[in-house]
Amino acid sequence: MDPSGLLEDGRSAFAEHRWGDAFRALTDADAERPLAAADLEQLATAALLLGQDVAGIDLGTRAHEAFLGVDAVGAARCATWIGLYLEGQGDDARANGWLARARRIVSEDPSAEAAGALLLIPAALGHLYSGQPELAARTFEQALVIGRRFHDRDGVTLAQLGHGQAKIMLGDAAGGLALLDEAMVAVTAGEVSPVASGIVYCSVIGSCHLAFDVRRAQQWTIALDHWCGERPDMVLFSGQCQAHRAELYRLHGAWTDAMAAARVAQDRARAGDWAGVFGAWYQEAEVHRLRGETEAAEAAYHRAGEAGYPPEPGLALLRLAQGNVRIARSLLREAVEQADPATRRGLLAALVEVELAAGDVAAARTATDELAAATPDDAMPLMRAIAARCEASVRLEEGDARGALGALRTAWASWQEVDAPYEAARCRVLSARAWRMLGDETAASMDAEAARAVFSELGALPDLLAVDALPHGGAGSTAPLTAREVEVVCLVAEGKTNRAIAGELYLSEKTVDRHLSNVFAKLGVSSRAAATAYAYEHALL
Numbered sequence: 001m002d003p004s005g006l007l008e009d010g011r012s013a014f015a016e017h018r019w020g021d022a023f024r025a026l027t028d029a030d031a032e033r034p035l036a037a038a039d040l041e042q043l044a045t046a047a048l049l050l051g052q053d054v055a056g057i058d059l060g061t062r063a064h065e066a067f068l069g070v071d072a073v074g075a076a077r078c079a080t081w082i083g084l085y086l087e088g089q090g091d092d093a094r095a096n097g098w099l100a101r102a103r104r105i106v107s108e109d110p111s112a113e114a115a116g117a118l119l120l121i122p123a124a125l126g127h128l129y130s131g132q133p134e135l136a137a138r139t140f141e142q143a144l145v146i147g148r149r150f151h152d153r154d155g156v157t158l159a160q161l162g163h164g165q166a167k168i169m170l171g172d173a174a175g176g177l178a179l180l181d182e183a184m185v186a187v188t189a190g191e192v193s194p195v196a197s198g199i200v201y202c203s204v205i206g207s208c209h210l211a212f213d214v215r216r217a218q219q220w221t222i223a224l225d226h227w228c229g230e231r232p233d234m235v236l237f238s239g240q241c242q243a244h245r246a247e248l249y250r251l252h253g254a255w256t257d258a259m260a261a262a263r264v265a266q267d268r269a270r271a272g273d274w275a276g277v278f279g280a281w282y283q284e285a286e287v288h289r290l291r292g293e294t295e296a297a298e299a300a301y302h303r304a305g306e307a308g309y310p311p312e313p314g315l316a317l318l319r320l321a322q323g324n325v326r327i328a329r330s331l332l333r334e335a336v337e338q339a340d341p342a343t344r345r346g347l348l349a350a351l352v353e354v355e356l357a358a359g360d361v362a363a364a365r366t367a368t369d370e371l372a373a374a375t376p377d378d379a380m381p382l383m384r385a386i387a388a389r390c391e392a393s394v395r396l397e398e399g400d401a402r403g404a405l406g407a408l409r410t411a412w413a414s415w416q417e418v419d420a421p422y423e424a425a426r427c428r429v430l431s432a433r434a435w436r437m438l439g440d441e442t443a444a445s446m447d448a449e450a451a452r453a454v455f456s457e458l459g460a461l462p463d464l465l466a467v468d469a470l471p472h473g474g475a476g477s478t479a480p481l482t483a484r485e486v487e488v489v490c491l492v493a494e495g496k497t498n499r500a501i502a503g504e505l506y507l508s509e510k511t512v513d514r515h516l517s518n519v520f521a522k523l524g525v526s527s528r529a530a531a532t533a534y535a536y537e538h539a540l541l
Contacts, residue, residue, distance in 0.1 A: 004032060007039065014042045017194070020233040022046045037066035037074055044078075048085065049194060051235030051272015057082060072112035076105040080118050081195070087122060089274060090308060095122075117147030117155025124162050128169070131340055137166035154196045157186045161200050165207050169342040171374065173211040180204045184220065198237035201227060202275070205244045210342045212383035214418045218248055239268030239276025246283035250290075253421040253458055259287050278307035282314060289318050290422065292461035310335055313350030320354055321462055328354045345374050345383075352390045361397045368394045385414035385423065392430050401437035404430065422463075425454035429467055436470075481522060488515045492528050493535040 010025030023046040026039060035043065044059035060082045067074035083098035102119050106112045124139035140163035147155030164179030184204055187197045201224040208217035221244045228234060228241045242265035249258035265280030285300030297318050301311040312335040319328035332351045336344055348371045355364035368390040375387040388411035395404035408431050415424035428451035435444035448470055455464040469486060481489070484505075491501045498512045505512070520526055523534050 004029070006032065007035075011039070011042070014046060017231045018233070019046045019049045019231065023050055023052075035066075037063050037071065040066055041074070041078060045194060049198075049231075049234050049236045053085070053089070053272065053274075057085070060085075072105055072109040073114045076102045076112045076115035077118060079105065080115065080122070084122055087125075113146075114150035114152060117143045117150065117152045117159060120146070121155070121158050121162065124159075124166075128162065128166055133166045133169040133340065137163055137170070140166060153186060153191045154193050157183045157192050157200060158196060160186075161203055165203065168207055168211050169340045171341060173213070173380075176207070177211055177213060177216065180207055181216075184223075188223065195236070197227070202237055202240040202244070209247070210346060212346075212380040212386070214248075214251065214380070214382050217244070221245060221248055235268060235272040237273060237275075239265045239271075239273035239280055241265075241276075242268060243276050243279025243283055247279070250283060250286055251423075252419050253454075255287050255290065255458060258283060262287070278304050278309050278311075280304075281307070282311055285311065285318075286314050289314060289321065290462075291459050292321075292465075294318065294322060313347050316354060317350055320357055325354065325358050329358050345371065349386045349390055352393060356393060356397055361394065364390075364394050364397070381414040381417040382420075385411050385418065385420070388414065389423075389427060389430070392427070392434075396430060396433055396437070399437075401434040404434045405438075408434065421454050422458055422460060425451040425460075426463070428454075429463070429470070432467075432470060481519065485515050485519050485522070488512060489519055489531050489535050492516070493532040 006025050006029035010022050010029055013019075013021035013025055023043065026035065026043040026046065029035060030040075030043065040059055040063035044056050044063055047053075047059055048056035060078055064075050064078035064082070067078060079098050079102035083095045083102060085095075086092075086098065087095035099119070099122055102115070106115055106119060120139055120143035124136050124143060127133070127136035127139055140159045143155060143159035144163065146152075147159055160179045160183040164176040164183065167173075167176030167179065170176075183200050186192050187200045192200065201220065205217050205220050205224065208214075208220060221241070224237075224241045225245065228238050242261045246258045246261035246265060249255070249261055262280050262284040265276050265283070269276040269280050281300050281304035285297045285304060288294075288297035288300055297314075301315045301318065304311040305315075310331075313332060316328045316331040316335070319325075319331065332347065332354050336347045336351055339347060348367050351367045352364045352371075355361075355367060368387075371387050371390055375383050379387070388407045392404040392407035392411060395401075395407060408427050412424055412427040412431075415427060428447040432444045432447040432451065435441075435447065448467055452464065452467045454460075455467060487505060488501060491504060496504070498509050498516070502509045502512045516528075516531075519531055523531060525531055525534065
């Protein structure tokens with residue numbers, strides 16, 4: 001009997017995904033009369049989804065105890081979910097205790113075998129995250145067999161998810177993505193429990209990024225956003241959703257929107273979605289870095305690192321931008337060395353950039369060749385773009401400008417295909433360098449100006465300054481301005497005398513006179529005023 005109707009209200013609200021209403025009604029019903037195990041399990045789930053993890057674990061513990069002696073499968077299932085949740089939070093001691101209890105129940109009671117699929121998931125994840133994807137794949141396959149035998153939709157779906165992730169780590173992106181899609185079908189069909197659904201959504205999107213599949217990541221991010229939108233009071237997974245949105249906004253050049261999504265993700269993380277902490281702060285840090293806001297980027301990377309994951313390659317690239325090439329190189333080499341194969345592929349492009357900055361062209365070539373070997377002919381556009389740009393960067397340093405241009409055409413077209421304006425503009429800068437090496441100043445200027453326009457619109461100050469520092473040639477020039485000549489022109493435009501310029505650049509006045517004479521000859525001008533006008537017209541300042 002439920003004379004007050006609170007229990008039925010709570011059950012109905014839970015079925016309709018109104019977690020706040022479910023939590024309140026079931027809590028009140030529990031105060032009237034202690035809830036049965038299944039209702040306690042729903043109350044615990046509602047608490048976790050609302051970001052109340054302490055209450056959720058306590059209620060899950062009560063549900064587990066209520067199942068003991070009555071329903072061994074339920075007792076083992078509750079113990080496993082508590083263990084998984086605590087493991088995700090990094091509370092390994094308590095997690096191991098709960099998982100050991102679940103294993104004991106299954107081993108002692110044959111009727112609890114149906115919980116075996118779910119119980120294999122944490123073991124398989126342990127293999128996956130400790131760098132043993134082959135063993136993880138086999139364990140997930142075992143879970144899949146058991147889950148199908150007992151019609152355990154959560155177990156089957158999580159096993160498909162994990163098996164797909166293992167395949168991606170092993171280099172089988174197509175096979176892995178197919179399994180992820182199959183897991184998502186079960187989720188979108190409503191066949192999977194709420195917590196398992198959120199895990200699958202967020203993990204699938206992250207795996208799509210590992211596989212360089214931007215389109216799939218975008219499609220599932222939209223689906224996750226819709227799923228979270230239908231559950232407005234849900235906290236768990238909502239921060240992760242916003243962090244995924246921020247990552248896509250950043251890629252597509254909507255940096256203001258990316259920052260806004262990252263800030264919402266941080267708010268949701270503070271409200272209880274602890275798994276969204278890293279992505280929320282890392283995406284903010286990336287936008288700050290690209291804008292040249294180094295202090296803010298530093299602080300945000302630090303906050304991301306507090307979540308327990310190294311903020312790479314972003315932090316290493318920040319160190320590079322700060323001129324700390326040695327530290328950047330050390331950070332990236334360590335990250336690449338410790339990464340699983342899929343994560344390693346995502347770090348190689350940054351490693352190439354840092355190795356080139358360090359002047360180690362041979363090391364950059366090695367990393368580029370590794371990335372090329374991992375890029376099949378039918379690779380995703382994003383992966384093609386990254387591999388081709390790395391190839392072009394190294395070819396430029398090897399003196400092969402013509403070969404670099406061929407690779408850049410592939411890279412630029414692929415970046416355009418995934419709608420990544422910032423990355424496409426970076427290709428235009430490399431093209432400008434290649435054309436100048438080949439003596440075609442007109443083509444070089446066109447590419448440099450096109451890149452400059454994009455950087456200016458995005459607010460990418462470091463890249464804007466870098467492209468402005470590229471050697472420039474005028475209509476009457478026989479050669480582009482050197483970097484030193486650009487510095488001299490800029491100081492002339494600031495109204496400095498030759499003596500002042502010499503003091504600032506640590507040169508003799510005679511050397512400054514020679515640089516200025518060369519500038520006049522190359523630009524086809526005869527006065528400091530004309531050189532100043534050129535500097536403003538070509539945005540050298």
